[in-house]
Amino acid sequence: MRRETREYNFDWMLWSAFSSASRIKMGTEKEYRTVLKYIPYFRGIAEAMLGTGEAGQKFIDCCAAYLDNLVNARERGLKTAITTFCFSPAIMYALDIMPICLEVLTVMQTLSYKRGTVEFLDYCNEVGYTETSCSAQRGSLGAYLAGVGAEIDMIVTDTPGVCDTNANAFSFASAYLDKPFFQLDMPPQLDGERSDDYHIGDFKGLIAFLEQHSGRKLDLDRLREVMREIEKQDELVAEIEDLARLVPNPLPVPFNFMVHGSRFLFAGMKECTAALEAMLKLGRENAARGISGLTGGVEKLRGFWCYIDHYTQSMRLWQMLDRNGICYEGNILSRSWAMNAPHVKEFGKEDAAYSLDLTDLDSMIRSMALLNSRMPMVKSIRGPYDAPNMWLEDNLNLARMYRADFIVYNGTPGCRNTWGMVKLMARDTEKAGIPTFIMYADAFDDRVESWEATQERFEEFLKVRGLL
Amino acid sequence: MMEDFREVARVLNNRFVQKWKDEGKKVVGYTCSYVPDEIFYAAGILPYRVRGFGAGAMTIGDTYFGPFICSLPKCMLQLAGQGDFDFLDGAIITPGCDSMRRLDECWRKMHDDTKEHMPGFFFHFGVPHKYTEYSVKWFVDETRRLIRAAESHFNVAIKNEKLLEAIKVHNVTRELMNRFDEIRTRKDPPVAGADSLAIVLAGTAMPRDDYNRLLGDLVEEIGKSAKKLNGRKRLMLLGSANDDVDLVKIIEGERALVVADNLCFGSRFYSDLVSEEGDPVEELAKRSLAHNDCPRMYGEYRERLKKIKEKVATAGVDGVILQNIRFCDLHGSENGLFERDLEKEGIPCMRLEREYGPIVESGRMRMRIDAFLERLG
Numbered sequence: 001m002r003r004e005t006r007e008y009n010f011d012w013m014l015w016s017a018f019s020s021a022s023r024i025k026m027g028t029e030k031e032y033r034t035v036l037k038y039i040p041y042f043r044g045i046a047e048a049m050l051g052t053g054e055a056g057q058k059f060i061d062c063c064a065a066y067l068d069n070l071v072n073a074r075e076r077g078l079k080t081a082i083t084t085f086c087f088s089p090a091i092m093y094a095l096d097i098m099p100i101c102l103e104v105l106t107v108m109q110t111l112s113y114k115r116g117t118v119e120f121l122d123y124c125n126e127v128g129y130t131e132t133s134c135s136a137q138r139g140s141l142g143a144y145l146a147g148v149g150a151e152i153d154m155i156v157t158d159t160p161g162v163c164d165t166n167a168n169a170f171s172f173a174s175a176y177l178d179k180p181f182f183q184l185d186m187p188p189q190l191d192g193e194r195s196d197d198y199h200i201g202d203f204k205g206l207i208a209f210l211e212q213h214s215g216r217k218l219d220l221d222r223l224r225e226v227m228r229e230i231e232k233q234d235e236l237v238a239e240i241e242d243l244a245r246l247v248p249n250p251l252p253v254p255f256n257f258m259v260h261g262s263r264f265l266f267a268g269m270k271e272c273t274a275a276l277e278a279m280l281k282l283g284r285e286n287a288a289r290g291i292s293g294l295t296g297g298v299e300k301l302r303g304f305w306c307y308i309d310h311y312t313q314s315m316r317l318w319q320m321l322d323r324n325g326i327c328y329e330g331n332i333l334s335r336s337w338a339m340n341a342p343h344v345k346e347f348g349k350e351d352a353a354y355s356l357d358l359t360d361l362d363s364m365i366r367s368m369a370l371l372n373s374r375m376p377m378v379k380s381i382r383g384p385y386d387a388p389n390m391w392l393e394d395n396l397n398l399a400r401m402y403r404a405d406f407i408v409y410n411g412t413p414g415c416r417n418t419w420g421m422v423k424l425m426a427r428d429t430e431k432a433g434i435p436t437f438i439m440y441a442d443a444f445d446d447r448v449e450s451w452e453a454t455q456e457r458f459e460e461f462l463k464v465r466g467l468l
Numbered sequence: 469m470m471e472d473f474r475e476v477a478r479v480l481n482n483r484f485v486q487k488w489k490d491e492g493k494k495v496v497g498y499t500c501s502y503v504p505d506e507i508f509y510a511a512g513i514l515p516y517r518v519r520g521f522g523a524g525a526m527t528i529g530d531t532y533f534g535p536f537i538c539s540l541p542k543c544m545l546q547l548a549g550q551g552d553f554d555f556l557d558g559a560i561i562t563p564g565c566d567s568m569r570r571l572d573e574c575w576r577k578m579h580d581d582t583k584e585h586m587p588g589f590f591f592h593f594g595v596p597h598k599y600t601e602y603s604v605k606w607f608v609d610e611t612r613r614l615i616r617a618a619e620s621h622f623n624v625a626i627k628n629e630k631l632l633e634a635i636k637v638h639n640v641t642r643e644l645m646n647r648f649d650e651i652r653t654r655k656d657p658p659v660a661g662a663d664s665l666a667i668v669l670a671g672t673a674m675p676r677d678d679y680n681r682l683l684g685d686l687v688e689e690i691g692k693s694a695k696k697l698n699g700r701k702r703l704m705l706l707g708s709a710n711d712d713v714d715l716v717k718i719i720e721g722e723r724a725l726v727v728a729d730n731l732c733f734g735s736r737f738y739s740d741l742v743s744e745e746g747d748p749v750e751e752l753a754k755r756s757l758a759h760n761d762c763p764r765m766y767g768e769y770r771e772r773l774k775k776i777k778e779k780v781a782t783a784g785v786d787g788v789i790l791q792n793i794r795f796c797d798l799h800g801s802e803n804g805l806f807e808r809d810l811e812k813e814g815i816p817c818m819r820l821e822r823e824y825g826p827i828v829e830s831g832r833m834r835m836r837i838d839a840f841l842e843r844l845g
Contacts, residue, residue, distance in 0.1 A: 128804015132536070133797045160597035160766050164566040165797050167597070167766050172801045175769035183766050187606060188563065188594040194609060201602030384573050384592060416795065419534030420541075420570025424577050440535075 001123045001146055010120070010143035011150050014108050015067035021046050022064040025057060041114040044314030048322075051295070052252045055278040059258040062275050063108065066265040070150055073098040079153040079214040082144065082173060084137070084166060085333070086375040087158045087184070090230055090268030091203075091368055094223045095210050100150065102169070104264050106139030107311045110444050116312055117142070121445060129172055134414030135444040136308075137169035145176055154180045154213045156206065158372060161186035162382045165414045182209040186373065188383035190390075191351045196370065203369030224358050226268035227367065231356055233263065234338035236276040241335070242342045243283040245402060248299035249327040250286030253318045255279055255293065257309065260333040260376070292327065300325035301467060304404035306395045306425070307332050307411045307418060310439070310454065312446045320455055324468060329402040332381075335394070337374035347397045352379070352389040385421045392428055399434050405467055408458070410439040413448060437461040469686045470663060476673050477666035477713055480522060480547070481555050484674035488514050489555055494622055496558035497587070499544065499568055501736050502595045502759070503560055504752040506638050507615055509676055510630035511622060517672030517733075518559065519711045520544045522552070523825055532574035538567035538795045539824040540709060545574050548585050558589030558621070560614070565764055565798055589621045597766055599757050607753040615749070631748035637676055638742065644683045645671075645738035651687065653727050653783040656696035661705070661726025662716040668737050669711055697725055701844045702784055704728040706776065706806065707791040707799045708824075715822075718830050719789060723841050728783040730776060736761045763798040772802070773809055780815055787844045789837070791820040816844055 021042065024035045036043045049056035073080050078098040083089065089099035110116040117135075120142025125131045127145055129138065143149040157170035160183045167183065174181035184202050189195045207218055240259060244251055258279060266272035283293070292299040303326050310317040321328055337344065339355040354370040357363035373379065385391040399407055407429050409422050418425075426436040437458065442448035462468040476482045485495060496508050497518040505515030520543025523529070528549035529542030547553055563569035572592050579586035594610050596603035615626050645668075651657060652664055667686070671679050701724045705716070709732040716726055729735055742755040760768040761775070780788065788810055790803035800821065807817045818840040820833065827833075 128801065128808060130792075130797045130800035130804070132795050133801065157766075161563060161594075164764070168763070168797050168801055171763070171766040171769065172805065174767060175802075175805050181767040183598060185597045185603065187596070188592060194606065198596075198602060198606050201600075205600065205602075386573065413536040414797070416537065416566035416797070417570075419536045420567055421573045422534055423532060424573055427577075 001119045001126070001142070005119050006146065006148055008148070009071075010109075010140070010148045011067065011070045014105065014112075015064070015071045017042060017112050018060060018067050018108065019064040022057070022060045025050055041313060042112040044316070044319060045111050048254050048315065048318055049258065052254060053282060055258065055275065055282050056254065058275040058278045059262060062262050062265055062271045065271050069098055070100060073150055080150055081210075082152055082155045082170065084157050084159060084170065085264050086162075086377045087156065088267050088368070088372050088375055089264070090226050091207070091223075091372075092210065093268055094226045095214050095216050095218060097210060097214050100144075100152070101264055102140045103136040104261065106136055106444055107261075110139060111311050111313060111315050114313065116446070117444060118447070120146070127176065129169075132414060133169060134163075134165040135412045135442050136414075137166060138414075139444050141169055141173055144173065152177060152179050154182070154209075156182050156184075156209075158184035158186070158375070158378055160184075161188065162378050163415070163417045165416055180209070180213050182206055184372065186378055186382045189387075190373065190379060190382065195373075199373040200366050200369045203365060203372065207365065220361050220364075223361075223364055227356050227358055227364060229270060229273055230268045230371070232273050233267065233276055234336055234340060234356075236273070236280050237263070237336045238338065238340045238342060240276065240280050240283055241330075243280075243287055244329060245342065246287055247302075247403065248290075248292035248294075249302065249329065250291065250293050251279075251283050252293035252295075253322050253328045254315075255283070256328055256330045256334045257315075257318075294325060294327060295322050296325055298325050299327045301405045301462075302327045302329050302403055304329040304395075304399045304402055304407050305331035305410065306391070306399075306407050306429075307409050308443050310410050310441055310443050310451070312444065312451060316451050316455070320458070324462075326468075329404050330398070332394075333376045335376065335398065337379055343398055343401055346401055349389065349397075381417050385425055386428070392425055395425065395429060396432055396434075399429070404434065406435040406437065406462075406465070408437045408439060410441060410443055412442045412444060435461075435465045435467065469682050469689070470666075472682055473666045473670040473686070474663070474713070477669035478521075480519065480552055480673075482673060484678060485514065485516065485555060488675060494557040495555055496560065496589065496618070497553060497556040498560040498562070498593075499541075499571060500562040500564035500595070501732050501762070502562055502564065502756050503593060504611065504756050506631060506634035506742070506752055507611070507618065507626060509634040509637060511618055511624040511626045513557075513618070513622060513624070514675055516556065518544055518553065518556075520547060520824060521711050523547050526825070528578065532578055533567075533570065536795055537570070538565070538793050540793055541567050541571040541574075543825050544571060545578065548575055549578050549582070551585055553587075554585060556587045558591070558618070559587045560591045560593050562593045562595050564595070564762070565796070567795065589618070591617055596757065597764060599760070599765070604750075604754055604757060607757050608750050611749050611753045628748050631752070632744065635742045635744055635748055635752065637680065639744065640680050641671060641676065641683065642738045642741050644680065644687050647687050647691070648683070649735070649738075651691055655784065656698040657725065657727060658690050658693040658695040658697065660697060661703070661720055661729075662713045664726070665710070665716050665733065666713050668733055669713070671737060672733070700725045701786045701841050702727045704730075704776070704780060704783065704785040704788045705734070705791065706730050706788060707803055708793040708796045709733055710791070712827065714827055718827065718833050719837055721834065721837070724837070728779050728785055730761055730772075730779065732762065763802045769802065769805060773806065776806065776810070777813065780810070785815070787816040787818065787840060789818050789820060789840070791822060793824045794821055816840070
């Protein structure tokens with residue numbers, strides 16, 4: 001790592017960028033345009049989000065507020081826990097613990113900084129973590145291993161049984177930093193009494209761990225308050241997901257990211273609700289007018305991403321889709337598995353969904369445990385990919401429901417769990433009549449495959465398959 | 469005896485397996501040390517550890533697996549697709565790691581294409597990643613589910629008395645191996661690391677009664693042996709699974725001896741006895757799950773480090789080789805931690821990344837190991 005990188009606190013740098021971004025629309029349009037010239041590497045993403053109006057503003061406010069909590073965690077008396085994107089942070093908020101979500105921070109850094117997370121990625125390797133591990137965690141973990149991030153109190157993951165490289169990042173961090181560690185382990189089957197009991201037993205263990213290391217007792221009323229907010233958020237997300245079924249899809253391309261980003265940062269908190277409400281408002285307005293959310297106004301194609309996006313510098317993936325009139329129908333991260341989610345009803349997948357019961361502590365813990373076990377990736381990439389409720393079934397159902405013209409897989413070379421079967425999955429979706437493209441890029445590191453090469457291959461796919 | 473072990477270590481469908489099959493008996497393969505093979509012994513079925521040894525190409529493996537995957541399961545699939553495991557009547561796949569758990573789907577899809585090379589019994593065995601009251605309960609239930617499935621498919625009864633008998637027989641192996649370990653780690657041991665690996669490998673690929681008999685004789689014989697492999701640097705081998713005797717031979721060369729390990733095809737095979745008291749299924753599950761030697765058991769690094777330090781001390785190890793198969797992030801990353809913490813204690817370490825399969829880079833390995841041995845003095 002360069003000496004000068006060590007001079008700046010990682011969290012503070014991100015907070016500075018996003019809190020500034022949250023204010024750039026406060027002045028006149030002329031002032032806004034002038035400021036954009038000074039943030040050439042953040043400009044694309046800022047424009048894309050703020051271009052959606054109130055929704056984008058609320059989302060950037062969300063990011064800024066989250067980072068403000070992070071840099072001021074100690075002053076505000078909060079304990080900190082490194083955690084992961086497929087873990088609902090609501091339980092931590094209920095215990096006044098600041099969740100430090102590695103993947104979200106990696107995305108924030110990689111899309112807004114010229115050099116992305118390169119130095120932090122490499123720093124992990126310098127201290128012994130394998131270069132073949134997933135870049136989603138490495139991108140920000142390097143900062144914490146180097147001691148240029150917030151002080152860490154504990155480490156929590158919920159990916160054992162789902163994703164080794166993810167779980168291993170947290171296990172490694174715990175050993176390297178000598179911090180307490182807790183894992184929520186996922187059995188191969190999602191549903192059924194055995195799995196439910198395991199999820200609930202594990203979640204109780206998590207609460208005991210969080211109480212022990214935060215010095216706080218779980219407050220029933222506080223938990224209920226957080227869960228009521230989740231209920232609201234699930235309703236909002238369900239309606240947003242329903243809007244995405246319309247042709248044309250009234251949601252702008254960045255909305256998918258903003259929906260799941262809000263939930264990863266602030267599930268169960270009012271900031272997330274406000275951002276989702278603003279997104280739904282614009283979606284409804286566009287739907288009422290029968291217009292597409294694409295800036296060109298014309299929807300030519302509908303694409304479904306079966307895994308994750310490509311996030312590097314300025315989210316050029318969004319720009320490419322928007323430019324080509326390709327409507328973005330979401331990815332694995334954006335799906336909620338609340339009982340009211342449209343795909344749950346459409347395909348009768350109530351067994352794979354969760355519902356919230358706020359009656360008493362036991363029912364709330366059960367609800368939270370089942371909610372957490374239905375988080376993105378944790379829900380569908382645990383057992384064999386072609387088992388009930390797993391990846392193939394979800395992909396086929398969702399691609400059909402959203403009338404996708406094609407499916408794209410993108411991940412990272414560190415993703416052992418999907419690279420072990422993505423060829424099989426693509427073969428199955430092709431057999432089902434949906435053209436499927438496997439990207440060989442790294443969602444967080446352009447050094448693996450340049451964006452230009454990725455874009456060229458993607459456009460070639462569209463051309464060869466006669467899609468565009 | 470040693471020749472028997474060496475032969476079994478190198479031949480998948482070895483003569484012991486062939487004889488077993490000729491007698492009309494069944495063989496079930498499994499991919500991970502977390503499968504309690506006592507279950508199959510109790511059913512009169514030969515439990516057989518599936519390996520990738522001998523794969524000369526990756527054409528089939530690469531057809532189904534993606535590119536960023538450990539070459540061990542790819543080699544296993546390659547051999548399966550070539551028909552090298554056609555003698556198996558069953559296979560059990562575990563989520564030992566992400567690469568290995570996907571052998572389940574890849575094997576099944578290969579069969580969909582070829583309509584060949586698929587054992588009649590195929591079972592996904594869910595092994596938790598932690599040892600707690602509720603994970604033990606899960607694992608006990610999972611073990612019972614495996615037993616029921618095997619009973620149903622093979623039309624056998626796996627009774628508690630048979631399981632208890634199987635536990636006793638397997639505990640004999642563990643006790644013999646512990647005696648062998650004591651011999652192997654002597655000041656001037658009579659046996660090389662390559663042969664030690666062959667002995668372990670044989671235990672995973674031949675009937676247990678035959679194995680115990682041969683092992684008992686061998687331990688007796690080498691225990692009294694006057695042969696001394698002295699004057700060599702004493703190494704400990706850690707990291708990813710290795711079932712290739714030749715890799716150990718390359719490491720040992722003429723100047724070193726691998727006197728200890730903490731490998732899947734190594735000490736994990738025989739460490740810890742299963743309690744012969746209580747419910748046998750519960751005891752089997754507890755013994756398997758309590759094994760935290762594999763980094764798949766997250767958050768147990770300190771315990772593993774402690775064990776390794778103890779072993780380094782008792783075996784008089786001069787240096788530790790931390791090897792991993794490319795894309796084995798679990799061992800690869802933990803090797804980074806071991807290197808940091810063992811070097812701090814003055815224990816020299818060398819990290820070595822490799823591919824599983826035919827050893828085509830012996831020159832590079834030899835050169836690096838020579839340099840490491842020079843460091844050891």
